[in-house]
Amino acid sequence: MELATLDADDWPIAREVRLRALKDSPSAYISEYEDEVAVGEDGWRERFTRMRWIVARHQARVIGLASSVRVDGRPPYERHVESVWVDPRHRRTGILRAIFGHLTEVEPDVTEWRVWVLDTNFVAREVYERLGFSPTGEWQPLADGSGRLEIRLRFDAPR
Numbered sequence: 001m002e003l004a005t006l007d008a009d010d011w012p013i014a015r016e017v018r019l020r021a022l023k024d025s026p027s028a029y030i031s032e033y034e035d036e037v038a039v040g041e042d043g044w045r046e047r048f049t050r051m052r053w054i055v056a057r058h059q060a061r062v063i064g065l066a067s068s069v070r071v072d073g074r075p076p077y078e079r080h081v082e083s084v085w086v087d088p089r090h091r092r093t094g095i096l097r098a099i100f101g102h103l104t105e106v107e108p109d110v111t112e113w114r115v116w117v118l119d120t121n122f123v124a125r126e127v128y129e130r131l132g133f134s135p136t137g138e139w140q141p142l143a144d145g146s147g148r149l150e151i152r153l154r155f156d157a158p159r
Contacts, residue, residue, distance in 0.1 A: 021085035
């Protein structure tokens, strides 16, 4: 397995894997495939101005993805993790743990990692908790009016 940080010129890779993720696990995300497929090059390049994208590859094929996002108004030592996905054939093999390890290496000043998870996504919660994330007690309703909720989890990076 190889881990890599993408740059803005790699936007087609991030887009392709993000769309694969939305097709594979649509209920795990707030975004929908139909909306994301419509985002063009300018939109993807803009994402790279505020997000760091990490991929895991096996034999040149991307098998895992995550992004690190600096959120306005939050402390500089904190990042949110978004767009997390691992190819179903490679789940439970340490891919996500490796991606998070790579993120902590390329962003050494980040000491707090946060993630929002749908409250009904028990599998994702279990995965994050195995990685060392714990609930913060924070929650928020989705803006779509569906009544669904997200809970926030937190991981403190080893110092």
